Amino acid sequence: MQLHKFVRVLLLLAVLGSTLAVAKDGSGDEQAIRALDAAWSQAAGAKALDKTVSFYADDASLLPSNAPIANGKEAIRAAWGQFMAMPGFSISFAPNKIVVAKSGDLAYEIGTFQSTLNDAQGKPASSAGKYVVNWQKRAGQWKVVADIFNDDK
Amino acid sequence: MQLHKFVRVLLLLAVLGSTLAVAKDGSGDEQAIRALDAAWSQAAGAKALDKTVSFYADDASLLPSNAPIANGKEAIRAAWGQFMAMPGFSISFAPNKIVVAKSGDLAYEIGTFQSTLNDAQGKPASSAGKYVVNWQKRAGQWKVVADIFNDDK
Numbered sequence: 001m002q003l004h005k006f007v008r009v010l011l012l013l014a015v016l017g018s019t020l021a022v023a024k025d026g027s028g029d030e031q032a033i034r035a036l037d038a039a040w041s042q043a044a045g046a047k048a049l050d051k052t053v054s055f056y057a058d059d060a061s062l063l064p065s066n067a068p069i070a071n072g073k074e075a076i077r078a079a080w081g082q083f084m085a086m087p088g089f090s091i092s093f094a095p096n097k098i099v100v101a102k103s104g105d106l107a108y109e110i111g112t113f114q115s116t117l118n119d120a121q122g123k124p125a126s127s128a129g130k131y132v133v134n135w136q137k138r139a140g141q142w143k144v145v146a147d148i149f150n151d152d153k
Numbered sequence: 154m155q156l157h158k159f160v161r162v163l164l165l166l167a168v169l170g171s172t173l174a175v176a177k178d179g180s181g182d183e184q185a186i187r188a189l190d191a192a193w194s195q196a197a198g199a200k201a202l203d204k205t206v207s208f209y210a211d212d213a214s215l216l217p218s219n220a221p222i223a224n225g226k227e228a229i230r231a232a233w234g235q236f237m238a239m240p241g242f243s244i245s246f247a248p249n250k251i252v253v254a255k256s257g258d259l260a261y262e263i264g265t266f267q268s269t270l271n272d273a274q275g276k277p278a279s280s281a282g283k284y285v286v287n288w289q290k291r292a293g294q295w296k297v298v299a300d301i302f303n304d305d306k
Contacts (some may be wrong), residue, residue, distance in 0.1 A: 061250075061263055063283045065218065065303040069263075097214075099289070099298070101254030108261060108287045110214055110222075110299055130216045132285050132301045134261045136252070145252070146263055148285045150218040150303040 029100045033107060033135055033142055040144075041093045047084040053077045057136060057143035065129075065150045088118030093131065107135040107142070113149060128152050182253045186260060186288055186295055193297075194246045200237040206230045209297045210289060216301035218282075241271030246284065260288040260295070266302060281305050 036055060043051035053076055056062070062070040062079055070079045083089060093113035100107040112130050119125040131149035135142045189208060196204035206229055209215070215223040215232055223232045236242060246266035253260040265283050272278040284302035288295045 063263070063285065063303065066306060068305050069283050099259065099287075101256050101259035103254050103256030103258075105256075106252065106254035106259050106261070108259070108299060110216070130222050130301070132216065132287065132299050134252075134285065134287070146261060146285050148283070148301050148303065150216065150301065152221050153219060 029104055029107060029137075029142070030098045033098050033100075033109065034095065036135075036142055037093070037095050037109070037111070041091070044080075045090055045092050047089070049077065049081055049084060052080055055144050056147070057138055057145050060143070060145050060147065063146070063148035086117050087122070088116055088124050091115040095133075105137045109133050109135070182257055182260060182290075182295070183251045186251050186253075186262065187248065189288075189295060190246070190248050190262070190264070194244075197233075197237075198243060198245050200242070202230065202234055202237060205233055209300070210291055213296070213298050213300065216299070218303045239270050240275070241269055241277050244268040248286075258290045262286050262288070 040052065040055045043055075053073060056073055056076055058073050059071075060073065060076060062076045064070070064079055064083075067079065070076045083091075091113060092115075093111055095109040095111040097111075098107060098109040110130070110132055112128065114126060114128050116124050116126045129149055129151040131147070133144055133148075134146040136145045137143075193205065193208045196208075206226060209226055209229050211226050212224075213226065213229060215229045217223070217232055217236075220232065223229050236244075244266060245268075246264055248262040248264035250264075251260060251262040263283070263285055265281065267279060267281050269277050269279045282302055282304040284300070286297055286301075287299040289298045290296075
């Protein structure tokens, strides 16, 4: 009985410890952002324009390579619409690093993407690149507020 | 005398109000980051390599256009050294928007840059672009932790 009680106390401490760890290092927020990234990459890869744009805050900024900044959801929708309309377009991306502010209202992530477009001969040409995305919690929900990327080559 | 006292109370309220405003919206942090940006841009424009690299955290990442990610201060120094060694190199940049986390430990900024390099004929060719820089407070001092940019054209 004594041993049984001791094991239960140990288990309780372990649960409390991991809960506190999640609260302290913000890994709950990090996991929430990772889940959003997975859904966002899938939407973009499937050329689901509405879904792709839904991850941005209304006043977000998209800063594409070799194009002017797109401020606000309408401009961002137009830019993503242009990407998705390019022949042979496909994309996938995922974060390598996510850092969340102690206050849990702001975060940034660094990640990599792979994209494909048809070249001048109509053959698929892949390119690899990297990005930084900033997230802000709006009404309890993480939203993209700044999204910038560039090619590795 | 009554009027005199009234004016003093008004002045006191004004001072208190502005102090509270600074504490609440983090504009003290924003101003600190703007001052760092001004010094950083000046250092980069003057090709002061040590000074330019000093604004980064030891574990920062630089994500340049058309080049791989540079992780850590040594790799960042090498990348900036290559930029500065290009014939006709000059650069200046400044933020348009700075957002600071409520906890005052993380911030991001969106800005624009103008750079010049000599073209194949040795003539100065200017280009304009945009960037996102993430700052993190380390031991009470704001340091760049992620720096990514790309061209407008």
